[in-house]
Amino acid sequence: MKSSLGTLAAILFCAAPAWAHHSFAAEFDATRCSDITGVLTKVAYENPHSYVWVDVKDASGKPVSNTFQLSSPSNLKRGGATYGVLNGSVGKEVLVRGCASRNGEANRYAASFIKLPDATIQRVGQDVEGIFGTKIWR
Amino acid sequence: MRTHLGLIVSAAVALSAAGAAQDKQQAPDKKFVDARGNVKPVPLPPGGAAPRMSDGHVDLSGVWFAGPTGKANAWSVVPDQPLKEEPVPFQPAAAAKMNAMTRTERELNSPGVRCQPVGTPGMWTINPYPHQIVMKPGLFVHLIESDNAWSVVHTDARPHKKADDLEPLYNGDQTAHWEGDTLVIDTISLDERTWINQSGWFHSDQVHVIERLRRPSMNYLEYQYTVEDAKVLTKPWTSAWRTYSLGKEDLTENFCTNNENVEQLEKLRDAGPGK
Numbered sequence: 308m309k310s311s312l313g314t315l316a317a318i319l320f321c322a323a324p325a326w327a328h329h330s331f332a333a334e335f336d337a338t339r340c341s342d343i344t345g346v347l348t349k350v351a352y353e354n355p356h357s358y359v360w361v362d363v364k365d366a367s368g369k370p371v372s373n374t375f376q377l378s379s380p381s382n383l384k385r386g387g388a389t390y391g392v393l394n395g396s397v398g399k400e401v402l403v404r405g406c407a408s409r410n411g412e413a414n415r416y417a418a419s420f421i422k423l424p425d426a427t428i429q430r431v432g433q434d435v436e437g438i439f440g441t442k443i444w445r
Numbered sequence: 446m447r448t449h450l451g452l453i454v455s456a457a458v459a460l461s462a463a464g465a466a467q468d469k470q471q472a473p474d475k476k477f478v479d480a481r482g483n484v485k486p487v488p489l490p491p492g493g494a495a496p497r498m499s500d501g502h503v504d505l506s507g508v509w510f511a512g513p514t515g516k517a518n519a520w521s522v523v524p525d526q527p528l529k530e531e532p533v534p535f536q537p538a539a540a541a542k543m544n545a546m547t548r549t550e551r552e553l554n555s556p557g558v559r560c561q562p563v564g565t566p567g568m569w570t571i572n573p574y575p576h577q578i579v580m581k582p583g584l585f586v587h588l589i590e591s592d593n594a595w596s597v598v599h600t601d602a603r604p605h606k607k608a609d610d611l612e613p614l615y616n617g618d619q620t621a622h623w624e625g626d627t628l629v630i631d632t633i634s635l636d637e638r639t640w641i642n643q644s645g646w647f648h649s650d651q652v653h654v655i656e657r658l659r660r661p662s663m664n665y666l667e668y669q670y671t672v673e674d675a676k677v678l679t680k681p682w683t684s685a686w687r688t689y690s691l692g693k694e695d696l697t698e699n700f701c702t703n704n705e706n707v708e709q710l711e712k713l714r715d716a717g718p719g720k
Contacts, residue, residue: 333552334709353703354592355560378519381574381590381699385517386482410713420480430482430520440477440522 335417337435340406375418399424488513492663500582509689560701564615564639590699630656649676
């Protein structure tokens with residue numbers, strides 16, 4: 308889809324400093340988001356994005372690995388999702404709010420929050436659905 | 446210069462307006478997720494007069510976050526307010542080039558997405574993370590979290606390097622001087638691989654960037670930039686002033702070492718038109 312002048316203007320006038328370094332909307336679909344529950348198996352606390360992997364049982368009970376892209380360590384640690392908090396949940400059941408990849412890759416999502424084993428809801432990404440009270444589409 | 450009181454009033458009005466607009470969008474029974482990490486923006490007070498260095502000039506030193514809260518605002522529960530700025534006066538060919546890019550191509554062409562140096566003025570306009578400024582009389586040191594980048598600029602109004610000594614650089618050839626309490630940083634010889642901001646605004650080898658920094662009070666820093674580019678723009682363009690506020694945190698290490706986004710976006714591009 309060719310970008311319109313309106314889109315360009317919107318990008319130019321956006322309050323730039325709060326941007327992430329790239330657009331969520333280019334890579335993930337904010338209309339295909341769901342809650343996914345499974346066992347947290349691995350955490351990669353790296354830039355420009357961190358990742359977590361969650362095993363979800365399929366219909367036959369076999370665990371299938373799902374990949375979730377999170378925000379950057381800079382945003383995560385300042386929001387309370389420190390390296391220790393995420394790694395401390397490995398091997399335990401979590402619920403992740405994830406929006407599907409636009410390129411069709413199966414089981415790949417961008418996450419906006421993780422519900423940790425202690426029931427804490429931890430923010431880990433942009434509010435692309437407006438579920439936190441904002442509607443940020445970048 | 447904006448007064449301290451004016452700054453706070455402006456911020457309060459903006460937040461109030463944002464809240465009202467948000468209320469209108471909310472369904473009466475809408476329940477939002479209360480997550481740890483959400484930021485409810487509370488502007489810092491002015492904090493008194495800006496400090497000064499031994500030479501009498503304003504000291505811009507500090508760790509600075511975009512916005513008025515003195516901390517990271519990436520997960521603010523109040524939407525950003527658009528800046529009021531004049532449209533960028535692109536030459537028709539430049540506008541056509543930018544508009545020809547699909548959203549995916551814009552991402553793939555972006556220095557930020559490819560973890561390339563963000564350069565000048567990208568250290569301010571593309572870096573989404575906090576800044577640290579360290580100053581002493583005659584010297585301005587700018588550190589950012591994005592890929593642990595830095596620039597060092599003399600503030601003694603020295604001339605740019607001679608033409609034969611110039612080379613394309615991500616941060617360019619920089620010199621600075623004071624205009625009253627405003628530090629003016631003048632940059633030429635920028636590498637054409639950098640963008641002016643994340644929108645896809647490319648520049649030519651003739652680009653000239655003039656950045657202005659001022660500290661109206663202890664807790665606030667303001668930034669503005671002007672771009673002159675005879676090959677891309679029809680006339681110079683100057684941004685609105687952007688507000689930053691004084692943080693109490695250190696910068697954190699932020700090397701870009703695990704970039705999967707390029708590979709993912711290339712799959713999307715290869716999926717064909719419409720993506």
